[in-house]
Amino acid sequence: MMIPATWRTACCSLFLVIGLSACQDPPARVADTAAAPKPSGIASAPHDPGVLLLLVPDGQLLDAPSVTAWLDAASETGVRMLPVTDADFLALGPAALQYAGLVLPDQMHTVATDALLQAVRRYTQAGGHTLLTYDFGIFKLDGNQKPTYSIPRSRLSDLAGVDYGLYDALREKSTAIGKVVAMRSTLRALQVPPGKSMADVNPADTSPASAVNAGTDSMGLLATYPPRSSAPQSASDALEVYSGYLTGGLVYSSFVTQGAFNGTTLAASREAGLVAGLHTLGRGKVLFVNLPLTYLKVARTDALPMHGFLHYFATRVLNMAQLSAVPNGVAGLTLNWHLDSFAAQQPSLQLEKLGIFDDGPFSIDMTAGPDAVTTGDGKGWNLPQNPIAQNMLRRFSARGHAIGSHGGWNHDDYGLNATEANSALYLPYLQANMQVIQQTVGNPLREWLGLRSPTPDGTPAFFLPVVRSLKTAADKLLGPLVRQYSPPVGNNPTWAMDWLEQQGVVAAYFAGHTGLGPTRQYRDGRLRNPALWVFPVTPAGYYATFEEFQVNKVPQQAVEDWYRDLVDFAVSHHTTRMVYVHPNGANVWPTVLQDLLTHARAQGPSRFQWYTMPRLADFMTTRMAVQWREQRVAGGLSQFEASHPGSLSEMVWRLPKARYADLPRTDDGSVTIADGGDHWIIRAGNTHRARFSAYAR
Secondary structure: OOOOHHHHHHHHHHHHHHOOOOOOOOOOOOOOOOOOOOOOOHHHOOOOOOEEEEEEOOOOOOOOHHHHHHHHHHHHHOOEEEEEEHHHHHHHHHHHHHOOEEEEOOOOOOEOOHHHHHHHHHHHHOOOOEEEEOOOOOEEEOOOOOEEEOOOOOOOHHHHOOEOOOHHHHHHHHEEEEEOEEEHHHHHHOOOOOOOEEOOOOOOOOOHHHOOOOOOOOOHHHOOOOOOOOOOOOOOOOEEEEEEOOOEEOEEEEEOOEOOOOOEEEEEEOOOEEEEEEEEEOOEEEEEEOOOHHHHHHHHOOOHHHHHHHHHHHHHHOOOOEEOOOHHHOEEEEEEEEEOOHHHHHHHHHHHHOOHHHOOOOEEEEOOOOOOOOOOOOOOOOHHHOHHHHHHHHHHHHOOOEEEEOOOOOHHHHHHHOOOOOHHHHHHHHHHHHHHHHHHHOOHHHHHHOOOOOOOOOOOHHHHHHHHHHHHHHHHHHOOOOOEEOOHHHOOOHHHHHHHHHOOOOEEEEOOOOOOOOEEOEEOOEEOOOOOEEEEEOOEOOEOOHHHHHHOOOOHHHHHHHHHHHHHHHHHHOOEEEEEEOHHHHOOOHHHHHHHHHHHHHOOOOOEEEOOHHHHHHHHHHHHOOEEEEEEOHHHEEEEEEEOOOOOOOOEEEEEOOOOOOOOEOOOOOEEEEEOOOEEEEEEOOOOEEEEEEEOO
């Protein structure tokens, strides 16, 4: 029966009043964080000791991906960053020391004047702390205004603490490609989770002397590098390399370095020498990262090195206050289930019987069509005609798990054959799968009423608890929205991501940026879908799923240990990561899964939570709207102010005691303050504005 438009309008109006965004089409895209503040006039702006300066060339477009990649990385890390042009940095002079630190990015600032580099040097020697990356300032202009290398070494070799940019001597061999080696503990400090690094089981040459012209001090890290036949190393620490899912040890480009490095070596390679190190220059410190961090994030879907080294600089070198990247400051993991074909039905039901799905909540995605490999094979879930699977998904949804779409109708056909060039053929697969999943777990009234949005931005703080209660009630009554997605075989064509974003999907499994927490996809040189958060998979060395572990004879105990280590990593680093499983393999090793859930539960709900992808995506989107600043007043007192157009609920700041030794205070009760061990934990209440203060060293 056709319902009169007047009734629909009335229903829409009601839901608009209660804040459920009724009858509103989803916005095409949210505002991109690329809209960075203009650096002009920074010399006269109020100084903020909680802001990092990103040095960019005069005339640099601030919405360029090379700039926004750094701003987004800082935001996701929980610190603030402001671009500053060469001219404005020179105008700042000694006042630059009143900011937290200086970041010298690669790629966009390869040419620099002697005057600028001298200003950077003076800043550091006077007590400023500097993050120097790869090819910053590697060129100067000759008499014909042509970029040229400095002879015999980079003009910033003294800043790096080691000679590099040795083009005059080495020519095309002045850069080298090799695996990046570091102690496991250092890699964890660089935000590399367990499983994203591994022992180099097949090194080409086990001799440290194989590094091209590398000084022995800078290569001392490799002195005990494990040869191919080495015995198992200490469980407490060992040398490892960055690694990737199904690829093993990853190789990176670095400038070849020469000479002794008088500092703390963080990472190295045989081929290039020093890859990363921290040393003192005058009264300041320099973190030299000999990797093309911008290029890796923007062009190669490998953002973990940028985020990791920026996090290390902000937290280990500068002791900066951080806005937590997890709700209420509680760490956790996302467990993403991929239900590929009908072969997973009985294992899923068996795992349900064992109580696995009583835990969570988890993210559960299904490929819903009748076929799974080729058209007509009949191996798919055939969800429209499968009441057992329909009821199972509804039970999962009722328990609070997030139900999503796993690609395009036929798992292998879509996953192996969808390309950038055949969207006309495979978009209908994507549409059909999403529609059937939504029809199964949702009520048709939801789409009719236009209830596509979670709690809207800008909801008044005093009304937020009511809105959340009403949203929960609507989900129970009408079924949840389908707002998450995972691609078969990790195949994510850009047209598919564009369509998903338009449908209101906010979270997607992602095969790039492996080992990183929730992020947004820089891809093919730009930020592609600003409203959609991607969840990179975290592998266990080469593999990531139970089937891969089992086929490749990975010991069951090793997998159990990895899961436990990942929980411990999340808790100790106050972060999240995503792992994925299939019911088929999980049902073969149910005790491993049960051990994971038991170990996670043992952390306690105040230290660890399971998060669905949409839950974290919504939080990260809300978090992006937080504005905060730190102002230093007389006597070393730092005053913090934070605001949000809706509510600061769930926002937490972490203040390291190494910098803020005394108990912070609040005069208006807008935050609560707790002792978090080596940090003070500042939790905002259900308010749109918060203030607190702390004495800084």
